[in-house]
Amino acid sequence: MNEAGNGQEQGDGRQGRPLTLTKKDFTSDQEVRWCPGCGDYAILAAVQGFMPELGLPTHQTVFVSGIGCSGRFTYYMDTYGVHGIHGRAPAIATGLATSRRDLSVWVITGDGDALSIGGNHLIHCLRRNVNLKILMFNNQIYGLTKGQYSPTSEEGKVTKSTPFGSLDHPFNPVALALGAEASFVARTIDNDRHHLTEVLRAAAQHRGAAFIEIYQNCNVFNDGAFDALRDKQHGAQQNQIRLEHGQPVVFDDGRRCVRVGENGRLEIAEAASTPQEQIVVHDAHQDDPTLAFQLAHISTGPTQPTCIGVFRDTARPVYGEAMEAQIEQATDRLGAGDLGNLLHSGDTWQVK
Amino acid sequence: MVQKAVEEKERVVVRFAGDSGDGMQLTGDRFTNATAMLGNDLATLPDFPAEIRAPAGTLAGVSAFQIHFASRDILTPGDRPNVLVAMNPAALKSNIASLEKGGTLIVNEDAFIKRNLEKAGYAENPLEDDSLDAYQVFRVPMTSITVRATEGLEVTKKDAERSKNMFALGLVSWMYGRPTDVTIRWIEQKFAKKPEIREANLAAFKAGYNFGETTELFAHSYEVKPFQAKPGTYRNISGATALAWGLVAASVKSGLPLFYASYPITPASELLHELSRRKNFGVRTLQAEDEIAAAGAALGAAFGGSLGVTGTSGPGMDLKSETVGLAVTLELPMIVVDVQRAGPSTGMPTKTEASDLLTAMFGRHGESPIPIVASSTPGNCFDTALEAARIAVKYRTPVILLSDTFLANSSEPWLIPDANSLPQVEPKFATGPNDDRGFMPYKRDENLARPWALPGTPGLEHRVGGLEKEDVTGNISYEADNHERMTHLRAAKVAKIADDIPSLQVDHEEGAELLVLGWGSTYGTITAAVRRVRAEGKKVASAHLHHLNPWPKNTGDVVRSYPKVLIPEMNTGQLLKLIRAEFLVEAEGFNKVQGQPIFAEELANDILRRLG
Numbered sequence: 016m017n018e019a020g021n022g023q024e025q026g027d028g029r030q031g032r033p034l035t036l037t038k039k040d041f042t043s044d045q046e047v048r049w050c051p052g053c054g055d056y057a058i059l060a061a062v063q064g065f066m067p068e069l070g071l072p073t074h075q076t077v078f079v080s081g082i083g084c085s086g087r088f089t090y091y092m093d094t095y096g097v098h099g100i101h102g103r104a105p106a107i108a109t110g111l112a113t114s115r116r117d118l119s120v121w122v123i124t125g126d127g128d129a130l131s132i133g134g135n136h137l138i139h140c141l142r143r144n145v146n147l148k149i150l151m152f153n154n155q156i157y158g159l160t161k162g163q164y165s166p167t168s169e170e171g172k173v174t175k176s177t178p179f180g181s182l183d184h185p186f187n188p189v190a191l192a193l194g195a196e197a198s199f200v201a202r203t204i205d206n207d208r209h210h211l212t213e214v215l216r217a218a219a220q221h222r223g224a225a226f227i228e229i230y231q232n233c234n235v236f237n238d239g240a241f242d243a244l245r246d247k248q249h250g251a252q253q254n255q256i257r258l259e260h261g262q263p264v265v266f267d268d269g270r271r272c273v274r275v276g277e278n279g280r281l282e283i284a285e286a287a288s289t290p291q292e293q294i295v296v297h298d299a300h301q302d303d304p305t306l307a308f309q310l311a312h313i314s315t316g317p318t319q320p321t322c323i324g325v326f327r328d329t330a331r332p333v334y335g336e337a338m339e340a341q342i343e344q345a346t347d348r349l350g351a352g353d354l355g356n357l358l359h360s361g362d363t364w365q366v367k
Numbered sequence: 368m369v370q371k372a373v374e375e376k377e378r379v380v381v382r383f384a385g386d387s388g389d390g391m392q393l394t395g396d397r398f399t400n401a402t403a404m405l406g407n408d409l410a411t412l413p414d415f416p417a418e419i420r421a422p423a424g425t426l427a428g429v430s431a432f433q434i435h436f437a438s439r440d441i442l443t444p445g446d447r448p449n450v451l452v453a454m455n456p457a458a459l460k461s462n463i464a465s466l467e468k469g470g471t472l473i474v475n476e477d478a479f480i481k482r483n484l485e486k487a488g489y490a491e492n493p494l495e496d497d498s499l500d501a502y503q504v505f506r507v508p509m510t511s512i513t514v515r516a517t518e519g520l521e522v523t524k525k526d527a528e529r530s531k532n533m534f535a536l537g538l539v540s541w542m543y544g545r546p547t548d549v550t551i552r553w554i555e556q557k558f559a560k561k562p563e564i565r566e567a568n569l570a571a572f573k574a575g576y577n578f579g580e581t582t583e584l585f586a587h588s589y590e591v592k593p594f595q596a597k598p599g600t601y602r603n604i605s606g607a608t609a610l611a612w613g614l615v616a617a618s619v620k621s622g623l624p625l626f627y628a629s630y631p632i633t634p635a636s637e638l639l640h641e642l643s644r645r646k647n648f649g650v651r652t653l654q655a656e657d658e659i660a661a662a663g664a665a666l667g668a669a670f671g672g673s674l675g676v677t678g679t680s681g682p683g684m685d686l687k688s689e690t691v692g693l694a695v696t697l698e699l700p701m702i703v704v705d706v707q708r709a710g711p712s713t714g715m716p717t718k719t720e721a722s723d724l725l726t727a728m729f730g731r732h733g734e735s736p737i738p739i740v741a742s743s744t745p746g747n748c749f750d751t752a753l754e755a756a757r758i759a760v761k762y763r764t765p766v767i768l769l770s771d772t773f774l775a776n777s778s779e780p781w782l783i784p785d786a787n788s789l790p791q792v793e794p795k796f797a798t799g800p801n802d803d804r805g806f807m808p809y810k811r812d813e814n815l816a817r818p819w820a821l822p823g824t825p826g827l828e829h830r831v832g833g834l835e836k837e838d839v840t841g842n843i844s845y846e847a848d849n850h851e852r853m854t855h856l857r858a859a860k861v862a863k864i865a866d867d868i869p870s871l872q873v874d875h876e877e878g879a880e881l882l883v884l885g886w887g888s889t890y891g892t893i894t895a896a897v898r899r900v901r902a903e904g905k906k907v908a909s910a911h912l913h914h915l916n917p918w919p920k921n922t923g924d925v926v927r928s929y930p931k932v933l934i935p936e937m938n939t940g941q942l943l944k945l946i947r948a949e950f951l952v953e954a955e956g957f958n959k960v961q962g963q964p965i966f967a968e969e970l971a972n973d974i975l976r977r978l979g
Contacts, residue, residue, distance in 0.1 A: 043830070045842065045843075072825065074824055074826070074827065075822070080832075082833075089832065090830050093828055095822035097831055098831070098832025100663075100689050100690065103659060106660035107666055109653070109663070109667060110626060110666065110668035110670075110673075111667035111668060111822075113664075114624065114626050114673045115672070115822065118822050135656050136659075136663070139656035338651055342646045342651070344646075346647045351647060352619070353786075354786040355786035357612060358783045359600065359602070362549065363600050363601060363783065364406060365600055365601070366593075366595070366596045366597065366599060366601060367598055
C-alpha cells in the first residue's frame, strides 16, 4: 500500500491521471447544523477548500471524530468517516491508520473530547506517532451539553456548572501535546483562513501524528473568548505572535519580540531596545522541545500575546510503518504464515 | 537393581503444590507434556495466586497444578487428587483437604522446618503427629538430594535448590511411567544458553526418577495405558492458545488481516502474547493505553477491513461496553473476547468464574443485542473463535466470545484439524453502488447485514457513527418511527442468526426426566457427572449451549420436553435466569462461585439427589 496523507501528488487510482478535485467534491449532501455564527463553519470551509490540494481522492480520505459540536464535522465531508464516541476518536483512528497505511486519516475533536474524556487516547497516539492529523477545536467550553466549563476554561470561569467560578486550572493544549512527545504541534485560529490553511498544509506534509489546536469561537456559550487573538477590534494584530521556522520571533508589526530573559526564561520585550542576537529565532525542527514548550507558555491564555503557527515539526518513526516493518521482518525470517504448520508446531503424536 | 512391580491404573489425578517460586506450574506443564506424548487423555487445572511472589512459604503464596490423566477419555481435571506433591508446609496445609482418603502424599521433608511450619500456621509438624494418618505419606528430602545430585556442577547452592521441582517431576514421572526423553529434551532446549542451569535441572530430574526406582520407599510404580482416541495427529493445547490460533485461522480463512488490540489483564494477556508472536501471519497487535482504546482500535481496524478483535476479562468488559455499543450501531464485524474471572471488581484475577453471561447479554445501554458464543473445552476455544469470526463477518456485528480462566489455563489433547478443510469466511466487501440512488450504507442483504464498504473503494464514500441511522441511507435520523424500525432491525438481524447455527444436541436417554443444561467450561464436569449418574443406573439427559445469543432454534423445545431442568453454572444462576425468562420453564440451578470449577462428584451427587 502506498503512503498517504503526506501531500504528495497522487492519481485517482486510474493510472496516473492527475486529480483535479474541488471543494465541492469534499462537501457532503448533509445539511450543516451548527449554530449560526459558529467558528466551526469557517474551519469546515477551510478544510473542504484545502483537501483538494492534497491530491488524494475522496475515497482515500477518512475523517474520524468524537462527541461534541466538532464531532458532526465528519458528516459534512464527502469522504469516508466515522463519528465515534466521546473522546475515543484517536483510539478508533489508531486502529484504522495503523492497519491502513494507504489512507489519509484526520481526527476532529474538541477541548472536552480530546483533553478531558479522551485525554489518555490523545497523549498515547501522539507518543506513538500514529499517522493522524488531529484538529482540536478549542472553544474553552462544553457547547453541545449547553455550557459547562471545559479543561481549557480559565480559572474562575462562571458557567452553568460553576456558578461560583471554576476551580480548575486549565490545560495548555500545545504544551500538553509537546509533553506527550508529539512530533508535530501547531496552533491556529478559526477565522484566519490563510493561516489555518498554511498550518493544515504543514500538518499534511508531516509524517506521523500532527496535533493542531484551533481557537474556535463558540458564539452561544463562550462568545469572544479569543477576541484578543481573532478580532482586530480587540487587538488581534498586536497579540498574534506568528511563529515561522528560522525566523526571529517578532510581532505587533515588528514592535515587540520574544527574547531570552534572565534565568533563561522567554519574555516579551520591545524589539527596538532588544539586540538582534537576543531575539529568539524559531526552530520547529529541533529534537529538543524546550523552545517550543517555552513559546507555548509565553502567555497564560488567549487574552494576551500568544504564539500561533507550527511550534514543532520533527521526524520520528511512524507507528503504522514500524508495525508493518515488523510484519515484513517476521515474514522474511519465518516465512509467510502457514496455518497447518502452526497447528502442528511443537510436540505432536499420532493415534492410529 | 530390583525390578519393581507395576500396577495398572485406569485414571490418576496428581496435584503438584508448592510456593509460587517453586516452579509448580512449570512442573505440571512438563508432566502434562510427557503424559500427552504417552497418549493418555488428560485435563489440567492450574491454580495460582494473583500475587507474582507472595511472601515465600505463606498460604497466600501457594501455587498448584492438577492433572487428570487416563487410559479412557476424561472430561475434567479431576475432583480429588490421588497424589499430592507438597513442596512445603503451606502447600500441604492448603491442599491436603482435597486429597482422597488413602491417597498418596509426597512431601519435601526438607521444607518442614520450624520457620516454614510457623508461616503455614502449623503449631506442630504434621509429619510428626498423627494428622496425616489417613494418607500414604512419603517423606522425601527433595532439596538436599537435589543439592547433592548437583554437586560438582558449577551452580550456586540457590540455583541447585531451585532445581528441586525437577526432582519432584522426575519422581512422579517414574511413579507413572512417563517417558523421560520428552522432559530431558525440553530441559536441554530451555536452558541451552545456560549450561550450568541445564545440567543442574537434568541432574535433579534424573535424581528424582532414580530415587523412585531405587529407594525402598516406593514399593511399586503405576502404569496408565494410552487412551485409544479417534485416529489422527494430536497435540496438547490450552484454551488460550487454541483461542489465539482460532483467530489466526479465521484471519487465514477470511483473508482479513487480524488486528488484535488489548490491554494487559489476567487471564486474557496470554492471547496478546501468543498473537504478538504471529506477525508472519500479518497479525497486527496493539497493546493499547487502556481497555477502551483497545476496543476502539479494533473497531477502527474493522472499519478499514481488518478482522478487528479485542480481548479482556471482566473489568475490561465494563470499560469496553460503550465502544461495543458503538459497534452495534456501526454494524461492523468485531470480536470481543472475554476470558472471565471471578468478580465483581478486581475480584480474584487468577480464579475462574463464568459470571459475565448477563454482562455479555445486557451490559450496554439501550437496546444493543449482540451474538454470544461460548467455548466449552480448551480445544473448543479454537472452534468458537472461528465461529465468532464467521458470525461477525457474515452479519456485520460485534460478537462476544466467552471463555474463562479455567479454559484459558487448562489443557487437553487436541485432534489437530486439517487446516485446508476449515470453512472459508467470505467478507464480501461492497464494491459498488447498491441502489439507484447510489451507495446506501444501511441497505441490508438477505441476512439483514449491511454492506461493508472499505475506505479506499471509489464511489462508496460514506459516514457511519453512533447517532441513530436512517434506515437504508445511514443518514442521521431522529425520526420516531425510524428509531423503532432500526431497533427492531438490529434485533432481528441477531435473532436471524438462529437459522444459521446448529441445533442444540441432546445426549438423551430413554426415560430421562431430568435435563442437565450447561454452557461454557462446565461441559466436562456435566458430561462426567452424567456418566457417573448413569453408572448408578439412573436416567438423565444433558445438553450444552455454545451459542447463547441467539439460542439454537430448538432450545425452547428441548428445555420444555423435560419435567426437570438443572443448570449448573459457575455463577449464581445467570443462564438459569435467561432460560426461565425466555422459555418459562421451572429450571433450577446448581451454582458454585469458589474460583474453582464445579467437581463432577458434587454435581453427580446433586443430580442423584434430585432423581431421588
